[in-house]
Amino acid sequence: MGDLQSTLTQLSSGLRFTLGIFFLTLIFSIPLGLLVARGRMSKVRIIAGLVRIYISVMRGTPLMLQLLLVYFGPYYIFGVKLADLDIGPFKYRFVATIIGFSLNYAAYFAEIFRGGIQSMPVGQYEAAQILGFTKMQTYFRIILPQVVKRVLPSVTNEVITLVKDTSLAQVLAVTEMFTMAKNLASAQVSVVPFIVAGVFYYVMNGIIEIIMNRAEKSMNYYS
Amino acid sequence: MNVLEMKNIHKSFGSLEVLKGIDLNVAKGEVVGIIGPSGGGKSTLLRCATTLEQIDKGTITIAGDTLASTGEDGVTRYADKKSLQEIRGKFGLVFQNFNLFPHFSVRRNITESLIHVHKKSKDEADAICDSLLKKLGMLEKANAYPCNLSGGQQQRVSIARALAVNPDILFFDEPTSALDPELTSGILKVIRELAEEHMTMVIVTHEMAFARDVADKLVFMDGGVIVEQGRDIISNPQMERTKEFLAGY
Numbered sequence: 232m233g234d235l236q237s238t239l240t241q242l243s244s245g246l247r248f249t250l251g252i253f254f255l256t257l258i259f260s261i262p263l264g265l266l267v268a269r270g271r272m273s274k275v276r277i278i279a280g281l282v283r284i285y286i287s288v289m290r291g292t293p294l295m296l297q298l299l300l301v302y303f304g305p306y307y308i309f310g311v312k313l314a315d316l317d318i319g320p321f322k323y324r325f326v327a328t329i330i331g332f333s334l335n336y337a338a339y340f341a342e343i344f345r346g347g348i349q350s351m352p353v354g355q356y357e358a359a360q361i362l363g364f365t366k367m368q369t370y371f372r373i374i375l376p377q378v379v380k381r382v383l384p385s386v387t388n389e390v391i392t393l394v395k396d397t398s399l400a401q402v403l404a405v406t407e408m409f410t411m412a413k414n415l416a417s418a419q420v421s422v423v424p425f426i427v428a429g430v431f432y433y434v435m436n437g438i439i440e441i442i443m444n445r446a447e448k449s450m451n452y453y454s
Numbered sequence: 455m456n457v458l459e460m461k462n463i464h465k466s467f468g469s470l471e472v473l474k475g476i477d478l479n480v481a482k483g484e485v486v487g488i489i490g491p492s493g494g495g496k497s498t499l500l501r502c503a504t505t506l507e508q509i510d511k512g513t514i515t516i517a518g519d520t521l522a523s524t525g526e527d528g529v530t531r532y533a534d535k536k537s538l539q540e541i542r543g544k545f546g547l548v549f550q551n552f553n554l555f556p557h558f559s560v561r562r563n564i565t566e567s568l569i570h571v572h573k574k575s576k577d578e579a580d581a582i583c584d585s586l587l588k589k590l591g592m593l594e595k596a597n598a599y600p601c602n603l604s605g606g607q608q609q610r611v612s613i614a615r616a617l618a619v620n621p622d623i624l625f626f627d628e629p630t631s632a633l634d635p636e637l638t639s640g641i642l643k644v645i646r647e648l649a650e651e652h653m654t655m656v657i658v659t660h661e662m663a664f665a666r667d668v669a670d671k672l673v674f675m676d677g678g679v680i681v682e683q684g685r686d687i688i689s690n691p692q693m694e695r696t697k698e699f700l701a702g703y
Contacts, residue, residue, distance in 0.1 A: 361506070454601045
């Protein structure tokens with residue numbers, strides 16, 4: 232029982248990093264995703280082309296590899312030593328994790344947002360134009376709120392995947408929950424830490440499902 | 455005084471010339487009905503007048519303001535952004551498919567542009583909204599959402615939305631084409647009442663009997679040109695093409 236107690240304590244301390252990666256990635260990748268979606272739909276062909284390549288690379292290569300590149304890239308490619316650097320209260324390994332996750336998830340979110348934006352009937356833009364709304368007003372008052380409703384189920388998918396993907400931060404030796412579970416399991420010669428970690432992930436995603444279902448329901452007043 | 459003046463309007467989509475030099479004047483208080491076969495350029499003309507399409511050549515003036523004109527150098531210039539916004543406050547457009555904002559209540563569909571474009575206070579906007587909804591028999595639906603309304607009710611709301619800015623001219627693009635006959639008659643009645651109040655209107659429609667009754671002037675368009683226009687072209691068409699078209703009704 233002492234084992235379980237210490238397992239819970241240690242996993243909880245890892246949970247801080249897991250939650251940190253989760254929330255910071257969402258905070259950065261969603262606005263970035265909107266921006267990338269705009270770029271992908273840009274009429275300037277060079278912008279649209281570059282963004283397309285970005286999305287293709289982000290989706291076409293492993294996130295784990297991307298994390299390693301963000302962490303080691305500055306030193307191996309440019310000779311810049313960031314690895315020992317602390318940025319505010321964060322170690323560079325953690326910052327690199329957030330950068331890698333955000334860039335990767337922004338690509339996925341961008342494609343979801345693009346699908347949502349392009350599914351909007353042109354009549355909505357035309358009505359807004361006739362009524363004198365500016366482009367910004369049209370986007371933020373008319374288009375975006377409707378797009379949110381349309382993309383919410385796909386966004387939920389990504390958010391749930393993100394919870395599980397946080398375990399990839401172990402490649403940068405960030406002591407998130409999965410790293411802790413692995414260390415505990417080998418120290419205790421037991422699978423219990425893995426099972427406990429699994430329950431943690433599952434509960435987190437259960438909460439996300441409940442929240443997202445509520446969000447969807449709150450937008451059910453129109454169709 | 456002409457509220458709308460369109461001179462020598464040309465418009466092409468790629469190599470397809472859709473408007474081949476249209477002249478159309480609409481006087482204050484006048485109701486103009488535009489009829490003709492699909493693909494004849496009626497809707498495009500309306501979309502050009504309402505800034506949804508850009509003309510290639512010609513002059514458009516709305517309530518004294520020049521929306522677009524072709525200079526002597528042959529270049530067509532549109533009013534600058536600020537003037538465009540101003541001109542857009544002088545007309546309204548009622549769409550075939552209503553194009554209401556589904557995430558807004560009926561009230562917000564009507565007041566949103568009053569508040570955020572025309573900078574009216576919420577109280578002023580609500581007062582305008584209430585009086586329009588009352589007039590259109592929709593006051594009890596003020597807090598409903600478009601998805602809970604019938605097509606006829608949605609079209610009433612979209613008429614109220616277009617009327618909210620007190621426009622100098624109101625355009626209708628086949629306002630009843632998406633409605634069944636029963637709902638159609640309700641909307642036609644609304645338009646008739648507006649005509650009695652001397653609202654200046656341009657109506658693209660396939661409702662011949664209605665057009666004949668309500669319009670002060672009828673315009674028959676086909677092949678990108680005005681084939682014939684006048685008060686009586688439905689009851690007494692002169693041109694062969696007009697007769698041929700009307701024989702179908």
